[in-house]
Amino acid sequence: MEEEDPRSETVDEALQKKHNDMLERFSARHQARKSDSASSSSTFESTSSFLSQFADSKRSIESRIADLRLASSSEDSSKIKSDLAEVSSSIDDLEKLVAANSYFLPSYEVRSSLRSASDLKQSLDALSAALLPKKKFSFKSKQSSSAAAATKIQKRDLVSPPTNVVVRDSPGFRNKRGETLSKSFRSSSSIGEFTLSDLDSCRVHLTGTVNALFIHRLRNCSVYTGPVLGSILIDDVEDCVLVAASHQIRVHRAKRSDFYLRVRSRPIIEDSNGVRFGPYCLGYGGIEEDLKAAGLEEETESWANVDDFLWLRALHSPNWSILPPEERLSSVSISGLGGDSS
DSSP states (O other): OOOOOHHHHHHHHHHHHHHHHHHHHHHHHHHHHHHHHHHHHHHHHHHHHHHHHHHHHHHHHHHHHHHHHTSOTTSOHHHHHHHHHHHHHHHHHHHHHHHHHTTTSOHHHHHHHHHHHHHHHHHHHHHHHHHSOOOOOOOOSSOOHHHHHHHHHHHHTOOOOOTTOOOOSOSEEEEEESOEEEEEOTTOSSOSEEEEEEEESOEEEEESOBSEEEEEEEESOEEEEEEEEEEEEEEEEESOEEEEEEEEEEEEEEESOEEEEEESSOOEEESOBSEEEEEOOEEOTTHHHHHHHTTOOSOOOGGGOOEETTOOSSSOOTTEEEOOGGGSOOOEEOTTSOSOOO
16 A cells, blocks of 8 residues: 655645635735625715706806896896806805815816816806896905905905906007006006006006006016905016916916916916916005005915816816926015116
């Protein structure tokens, strides 16, 4: 009778152990796939829930805007203003809904939802301009509580211009080349809007507050401006430096330009490339009072969170970047640089 080779038992044990290890790995993979599937399903349900809620809110806002369009401009302006403010607040809530759920939403859904909210804002702004007449008003550095409340209402009613707006026939600097242009709004109560248009190789200094600023067709220019109470619309600029503060800033068709901003909402760029962003760095006598009057005294760092509306991929847009600290302007002072230019 032949003796059993002990090496055979060792080989069999090794094969059995290898087989058991393989079964354990398969089991672990199966459990992981089940877990991933459950997680994916949960995310899908959450996304679906968000999209449903967003769509309902959007339809409600659109319906209210449609109802307001039927209102006559002869109706009580305070009632119209109150209705517009309520719709504006609902749009703000819609943006907050997107922000609160952005951590799990696909990047495309976030951008698509923000674009929808922006479209609603533009519709409301156009309606506000049609229903409410233009008003001239001024702001002082020191205000009573009632005046401060009125200021808050006026800020909310400011019209945010769409990107395809034609340059307005407002006061401003136009068709200049190689000049230093200065304007102070601190002693003026009649200018609601200001325009910079068709400037080449100019340096522009704007101090004090203005309601809205429109910048169009600038080449090789440096623009330094105090706080804007409403919106800044920048269109078709190349090789420029712009230092500005505002509640909303929209940049359209910009190339190879640097923006130093203080802004309440995320800056928006469209059809732009080679643009860079840094923090607001302007100084002049009385700027702190102007920033406070405009509600821009605090740095929110929103300048670093840029929305490229034509870039819908999950990756960072290649059209804009943050200015490296070593390449930024440290500070710019325009105090005592001359009076108003004609």
